[in-house]
Amino acid sequence: MKKILLFVLLVVSPFVVAQNVLYKGVVKDFETDSPVPYVSITAKGSNSSTVTNIDGKFQIWVSPDTKELTFSHLSYKLKSLSLNSKNRESLTIYLDIAAYELExxxxxxxxxxxxxxxxxxxxxxxxxxxxxxxxxxxxxxxxxxxxxxxxxxxxxxxxxxxxxxxxxxxxxxxxxxxxxxxxxxxxxxxxxxxxxxxxxxxxxxxxxxxxxxxxxxxxxxxxxxxxxxxxxxxxxxxxxxxxxxxxxxxxxxxxxxxxxxxxxxxxxxxxxxxxxxxxxxxxxxxxxxxxxxxxxxxxxxxxxxxxxxxxxxxxxxxxxxxxxxxxxxxxxxxxxxxxxxxxxxxxxxxxxxxxxxxxxxxxxxxxxxxxxxxxxxxxxxxxxxxxxxxxx
Structure with missing residues (x-):
């Protein structure tokens, strides 16, 4: 029985590892705590991307070897987030206003x-x-x-x-x-x-x-x-x-x-x-x-x-x-x-x-x-x- 279980685990494990991982959350303005819509979110090292909705909320599936997400918006500084297994589906990302000279x-x-x-x-x-x-x-x-x-x-x-x-x-x-x-x-x-x-x-x-x-x-x-x-x-x-x-x-x-x-x-x-x-x-x-x-x-x-x-x-x-x-x-x-x-x-x-x-x-x-x-x-x-x- 141990041999059979070991064989099954060896067969299944590569499939499990290959499953994409879900990250969900909301993007907010650091100063006002207001949601930020239309933020582009990209998985670093891939072309996988999405945007936040009108409430600043998002969901993105990435490969398990993805190390970082980037959050970009013209009115804010670029934000990078190192990924880990904690709070994957309840993230709160704060963006800082981009400092521009007077237009x-x-x-x-x-x-x-x-x-x-x-x-x-x-x-x-x-x-x-x-x-x-x-x-x-x-x-x-x-x-x-x-x-x-x-x-x-x-x-x-x-x-x-x-x-x-x-x-x-x-x-x-x-x-x-x-x-x-x-x-x-x-x-x-x-x-x-x-x-x-x-x-x-x-x-x-x-x-x-x-x-x-x-x-x-x-x-x-x-x-x-x-x-x-x-x-x-x-x-x-x-x-x-x-x-x-x-x-x-x-x-x-x-x-x-x-x-x-x-x-x-x-x-x-x-x-x-x-x-x-x-x-x-x-x-x-x-x-x-x-x-x-x-x-x-x-x-x-x-x-x-x-x-x-x-x-x-x-x-x-x-x-x-x-x-x-x-x-x-x-x-x-x-x-x-x-x-x-x-x-x-x-x-x-x-x-x-x-x-x-x-x-x-x-x-x-x-x-x-x-x-x-x-x-x-x-x-x-x-x-x-x-x-x-x-x-x-």
Whole structure:
């Protein structure tokens, strides 16, 4: 019997050792004790990564030989955490505010548009080779401010410098909720797709929206710059509609590393003074007028590695069809879990072409939302989505 047990242990032990280890916790501001959202977390020595949610919470699975996690955010000092077996699932990470010199207005000797287009070209060039992104993706449709549908999944994006990326959906789930608020929408022949996941990675890598903004004459552009205590200089593009703008409405910033000329962060939303520039758009079977648009994209630099870390988008507005009228919103978030470079080809029979995950329904064999570097549900989301897997 001892010999048999020994044999079994020898066979099983390598498998046990190879199991990934889960670390969970919250990231907070050291001075205010407030949670810090959108912190990029990376396992040192690998491409495994995730981000904190709106409550500063995170979960990340790493190989057992991982020694360190790094926490990065443009507003804070880089933080490294040595890993051990203690308190793996109740970590509290405090970040110190990054010390920057006073932000200065730049007066360049050539058009700002040309400067920014060069930065965008250089950043896009870093993704000129074939890239495969292992990601966690989630989408949400709201009707009259209540969640109508929710979907998420582990998706692979095969980017090859073209209009769309090839998508493989490894596992996913999709649920439709019920409410009195949905009656008008459900009684209509509409299927709303306010956002399209097929375009997410291509838009990020080609900086499609930013290129349109800097080329649009109705946008006013300005540059500021600040240097950190570590010597790193960040340049910030500020954009907003000119005072006489008639057709544009977005305002925001784009931050880039001055030395490397690489984009690090893009944020944009609707300027409240120009919301009337957003007109009713005709779509098939209905009309839609947006009044709330938010976008955020985060890139990171880790040594010689430059990578997309996180992308989110939200668009809300009024939907009209004949006598029907209701308020609808589309939301998505994309967290890059791992990145692979090289000529990797997807199985053509498995490529997914739909704009949302709806057609796949419940498409999972394991609880991937617990077993991968997914985005942790916020407390507000838990209240609504806590019974997600019980919903048809």
């Amino acid at each position: 200065e207005l730049l007066i360049p000797n050539r058009p700002i548009k040309d400067i920014i287009l060069e930065v965008l070209d250089n950043s896009q060039k870093q993704f000129s080779n074939d890239v495969v992104l292992n990601t966690y993706y989630r989408e949400m449709l709201t009707i009259n401010n209540e969640i109508n549908t929710f979907g998420d999944g582990m998706l692979d994006f095969y980017y090859k410098d073209k209009k769309e990326s090839d998508i493989i959906v490894n596992q996913s789930r999709f649920a439709r909720f019920k409410s009195e608020e949905f009656k008008a929408y459900e009684a209509s022949p509409l299927t709303l797709h306010l956002l399209n996941m097929q375009e997410l990675v291509t838009d990020a890598f080609q900086f499609t929206t930013m290129r349109k903004i800097v080329k649009e004459k109705e946008y006013g552009l300005s540059l500021t710059q600040k240097t950190g205590a570590d010597g790193r200089t960040l340049t910030i593009l500020h954009f907003e509609p000119e005072s006489n703008a008639k057709k544009v409405a977005l305002k925001g910033t784009m931050v880039y590393d001055e030395e490397k000329k690489l984009v690090l962060d893009i944020e944009m939303s609707i300027h409240p003074d120009f919301i009337e520039n957003l007109t009713m758009r005709n779509r098939v079977f209905f009309r839609f007028k947006p009044n709330n648009v938010v976008r955020k994209t985060i890139f990171n630099i880790d040594g010689n590695r430059y990578y997309l870390s996180y992308k989110m988008g939200r668009i809300h507005g009024t939907v009209e069809r004949e006598t029907e009228r209701f308020y609808a919103g589309g939301n998505y978030e994309l967290v890059i879990v791992d990145t692979k470079m090289g000529n990797l080809q997807p199985n053509p029979d498995l490529i997914y072409h739909e704009p949302t995950l709806e057609r796949l329904g419940k498409n999972y064999t394991t609880p991937y939302w617990k077993e991968h570097n997914t985005l942790v549900l916020s407390e507000k989301e838990k209240a609504v989505l806590g019974r997600l897997n019980e919903v048809e």
